[in-house]
Amino acid sequence: MALKLAVLVSGGGSNLQSIIDKSEAGVLDARVVLVLSNKPGAGGLERARRHGLPHAVVDHTEFPAREAFDAAMVARIRESGADLVVLAGFMRMLTPAFLDAFAGRIVNIHPALLPSFPGCHGQRDAADYGVKLAGCTVHFVDEIMDHGQVIIQAAVPVVPGEGGDTLGARILELEHRIYPQAIQWLAEGRVRVQGRHVLVADAGRLLAELGRPALVNPPLERGF
Numbered sequence: 368m369a370l371k372l373a374v375l376v377s378g379g380g381s382n383l384q385s386i387i388d389k390s391e392a393g394v395l396d397a398r399v400v401l402v403l404s405n406k407p408g409a410g411g412l413e414r415a416r417r418h419g420l421p422h423a424v425v426d427h428t429e430f431p432a433r434e435a436f437d438a439a440m441v442a443r444i445r446e447s448g449a450d451l452v453v454l455a456g457f458m459r460m461l462t463p464a465f466l467d468a469f470a471g472r473i474v475n476i477h478p479a480l481l482p483s484f485p486g487c488h489g490q491r492d493a494a495d496y497g498v499k500l501a502g503c504t505v506h507f508v509d510e511i512m513d514h515g516q517v518i519i520q521a522a523v524p525v526v527p528g529e530g531g532d533t534l535g536a537r538i539l540e541l542e543h544r545i546y547p548q549a550i551q552w553l554a555e556g557r558v559r560v561q562g563r564h565v566l567v568a569d570a571g572r573l574l575a576e577l578g579r580p581a582l583v584n585p586p587l588e589r590g591f
């Protein structure tokens with residue numbers, strides 16, 4: 368049976384779109400049962416509407432405290448029957464009560480190679496720092512921002528002189544591929560957590576077939 372997803376968005380929702388597309392294409396064995404936003408005008412809600420998916424707003428500005436806001440979200444998500452909470456550009460920190468309600472069942476995508484560059488501007492911070500490799504991370508969510516166990520990461524070489532915006536756009540393309548993939552692994556029950564480590568059953572086989580892949584930037588020249 369398809370994994371039921373509650374996708375939480377605050378903005379445009381391009382990651383939500385990638386999940387919807389893969390689900391509609393039958394590649395991802397998961398179904399969006401709720402799109403929930405803390406912002407009434409979030410683009411992600413429009414995407415839900417267009418695809419005829421259940422959607423709702425719990426506006427954080429209408430709540431006196433974080434706890435009350437989170438309680439309202441928990442109630443709405445429980446009602447939807449979701450198995451997994453998918454944060455896709457959701458810009459609020461979650462309280463312990465929310466984390467407890469869906470323990471081990473909350474994932475997030477971050478536009479940097481964690482633990483480098485946590486926070487709201489991962490792409491820009493990476494570009495400003497001058498790293499040669501940047502990327503994105505899908506991880507479980509715990510009480511510390513951008514800190515839970517890593518499920519999958521993807522890296523891109525940073526082009527000389529490139530700023531956060533263009534780098535961010537290239538990272539976003541990869542986000543749209545790795546997030547549905549991570550959710551598919553969860554849907555297939557192939558993900559096991561051991562302390563800080565996430566083991567994906569059978570995923571190592573492909574890596575072995577690839578030999579010793581490495582992304583080096585600037586690229587190594589002949590003889591090295």
Ligand code: GRF
Nearest residue numbers: 379380381382456476477478
């Ligand atoms: C993405 O860069 C994601 O990594 C970050 O917020 C952004 C959301 O973009 N957490 P979108 O709303 O999915 O287009």
